[in-house]
Amino acid sequence: MKVKEIIVVEGKDDTQKIKLAVDADTIETNGSAIGEEVLKQIEHANRKRGVIIFTDPDYPGKRIRHIVSEHVPDCKHAFLPKHMALAKYDKGVGVEHASIEDIREALSRVYEVSPDAEGNLHKGDLIPYGLIGGPLSRQRREKLGNRLHIGHTNAKQLVRRLNMFQITKDEVDRLMKEIIQEEKDGK
CATH class of the missing domain: 3.40.1360.10 (Dna Topoisomerase Vi A Subunit; Chain: A, domain 2)
Structure with missing residues (x-):
């Protein structure tokens, strides 16, 4: 390569x-x-x-x-x-x-x-997924960061990185549903 x-x-x-x-x-x-x-x-x-x-x-x-x-x-x-x-x-x-x-x-x-680093995601969009302010927030951010290949972040950095790299709300929604389901299944 x-x-x-x-x-x-x-x-x-x-x-x-x-x-x-x-x-x-x-x-x-x-x-x-x-x-x-x-x-x-x-x-x-x-x-x-x-x-x-x-x-x-x-x-x-x-x-x-x-x-x-x-x-x-x-x-x-x-x-x-x-x-x-x-x-x-x-x-x-x-x-x-x-x-x-x-x-x-x-x-x-x-x-x-992205030249428009403001993007379409905000901190409030991440709260329902338990990515901010919850007992599993850090682990969930790490899992999401690994799946998206954007590295591990704190809550503020996550919002910025998702927007910087033009990652959509739909993509976050899909991955977080998988992550939450895996947690329920004990994986």
Whole structure:
């Protein structure tokens, strides 16, 4: 699989793993203290070929995604669920720990940011599904994020991400009915 866009990752271990999975170029942020020079490089890469942000599913990865997105708002996004990025022998989490298949799958489900980030979903739309303010809210948001391949979020981030990636109310409704049914069935 060849990836036209340049993939923004956190470090050289991520680059090595991605190159095993796909034919792609990367830019490494070298952690969450992203320098101005790296941001300029990402901005230039985005103008020339496009950029996919593919960071670890942890706090530093989310922070890097946010910093890059703020600086280069029209980047594309790929997400890897946390359970697919866990190290086998230590407590690490990251793209470098994912399987080749999971990396390919994540990169095949890239989202583009909608120019109209306001979208059609609001926090109130998510309350009936127990995604906000309920005892199972966090688990349900995680399940929904995994099925949509948009990463794990808090309630406010979920609304923003659903709208950014133009995910419809009908799609959320369909998936949440499945998730709630599975909970009832004990899956």
